Amino acid sequence: VREVTIVGHPNLVLKIYPASARCPAGTKTFTYRYRKKSGIRRVAIGVYPAMSLQEVRERYLEHNRALARGDDPQQEIKRQEEGSGNVTCQAFAETYMARWAIPRKRTHAEDRRMLDKDVIPCIGSMRMVDVTRADIVAVIDRISKRGAPISANRTLALLKRFFGFAIERGVLEHSPCAHARAPAKENQRDRVLSPEEISAFVSALNQSNLSLAVNAALRFLLVSGQRLGEVASMEWEDIDLANRVWSLPAERSKNGRGHRIPLSARAVLILRELQASGNSGGWVFANTKGHHVRADSITQALSRLTKQFDLDHFTPHDLRRTAATQISGMGVDRATLVRILNHTDHSTTAIYDRYSYEPEVRQALEKWSTKLDQILAAPTIFHCF
Structure with a gap:
């Protein structure tokens, strides 16, 4: 994943993902990145070209104005969207990382890596309520097809936590991961040297x-x-x-x-x-x-x-x-x-x-x-x- 800061827009970051089977032309996502006392924060803006550059610029300016007022753009987005399923998977990923993964997992960086590499490029622009089991299976199949079945297992486990957390937050009523099975069988190793x-x-x-x-x-x-x-x-x-x-x-x-x-x-x-x-x-x-x-x-x-x-x-x-x-x-x-x-x-x-x-x-x-x-x-x- 390559990150590019847009000239003249210091808080606007463009992420360019490599092409994949699910996203043959690659995926470009815009994120608003800013600093608060607690550290760097991110707010997902949208996926291009599903969101036009004009819409990206308008959203960017909205966040700038919120920051100038002393408001936190991330908290404002959460207040507007979190109570409904209109929030996108990319936007909710920031909530998941901030509220669940980082406070609870020492390996939260691995969750971020899996989200950025395999989840957001495929379903990041979708509303949470629109994600189906077929979408989840497609994400997992894409990972398996590149010869990484164990990574596919790990990503499915992440998605189950991700959508389970959305249910806890009242964003969803049901998880699209229900009944989705891990693609690879993992055998417990029992190798002991004689x-x-x-x-x-x-x-x-x-x-x-x-x-x-x-x-x-x-x-x-x-x-x-x-x-x-x-x-x-x-x-x-x-x-x-x-x-x-x-x-x-x-x-x-x-x-x-x-x-x-x-x-x-x-x-x-x-x-x-x-x-x-x-x-x-x-x-x-x-x-x-x-x-x-x-x-x-x-x-x-x-x-x-x-x-x-x-x-x-x-x-x-x-x-x-x-x-x-x-x-x-x-x-x-x-x-x-x-x-x-x-x-x-x-x-x-x-x-x-x-x-x-x-x-x-x-x-x-x-x-x-x-x-x-x-x-x-x-x-x-x-x-x-």
């Missing part, structure tokens, strides 16, 4: 030409059992090597909860190796550009490694699952395993159980480290151990 595969994986790492940061990140994933994105973005300021603990801030945690991860002796040695290489500030797993290695870069590197050394395919998340399975198999109780993985436990017992389990977590991770030694036959197979 002891022999773990040994082969570590041997491949020791022989590979992967960068030190990526190599160390993959080893740390196996040793710690933590999430890929959280490991990739680790910062030295969150590491206390003296007390052997990693304090993950809530804002960088997937579930929005802070997490203290005791570091086993093996995990500490990986971090010490990185420090010895000259990396002792900023990102723990830093790339050559001074930023942290990206999660997808680690995934791609692992994919290349498995092909190069003829290993059965597995992903970074499978390393986390392998660690969890091995730890559970050593007799570690579920409550401790939940703390290791930083999963959200919604059970009634968990509501009352506020014990940190940190000593038990530390003991479990050390047991897993010892088990790795046994699997690898000698601790030196990990070259940094």
Whole structure:
């Protein structure tokens, strides 16, 4: 999607979307963008050529006048349209983002991306009340046809939330997503590396030409059992090597909860190796550009490694699952395993159980480290151990 600011109209933005099966000539939408104390806000104006340039200019001037009076154009539009189904999908998308996605979802940027890429170009100019199940199916089919069935599933889930929120707001009585089915079946992965595969994986790492940061990140994933994105973005300021603990801030945690991860002796040695290489500030797993290695870069590197050394395919998340399975198999109780993985436990017992389990977590991770030694036959197979 390309954004163009119109000369002489500083608050007017033209978005140009790539051509698609549903929109063969591409789509051009106009948005009024302005700044308030709370940040940048947007008001959808319309889709060209369904709305003429003269109409766009008139709407633009209306918003300018509202802003000059001290009014908020976004709030004025909501007062005028939100009580009825006359609001367009593009206009309601701004309400959805501001009132539902941003306050409730850490991944709200992904909702914005899906709306901009696949939803607004196709149904953005339609009134909410005019959208039918056939329109929803057409949006989803277009995504599936480009070879992205899982993205189609995610977009359908977004649309169900989107139109469900419209019902809550009184914009609609019924959702056009009712009875719409996800196009792709998603199977829960159950890939767990065997002891022999773990040994082969570590041997491949020791022989590979992967960068030190990526190599160390993959080893740390196996040793710690933590999430890929959280490991990739680790910062030295969150590491206390003296007390052997990693304090993950809530804002960088997937579930929005802070997490203290005791570091086993093996995990500490990986971090010490990185420090010895000259990396002792900023990102723990830093790339050559001074930023942290990206999660997808680690995934791609692992994919290349498995092909190069003829290993059965597995992903970074499978390393986390392998660690969890091995730890559970050593007799570690579920409550401790939940703390290791930083999963959200919604059970009634968990509501009352506020014990940190940190000593038990530390003991479990050390047991897993010892088990790795046994699997690898000698601790030196990990070259940094």
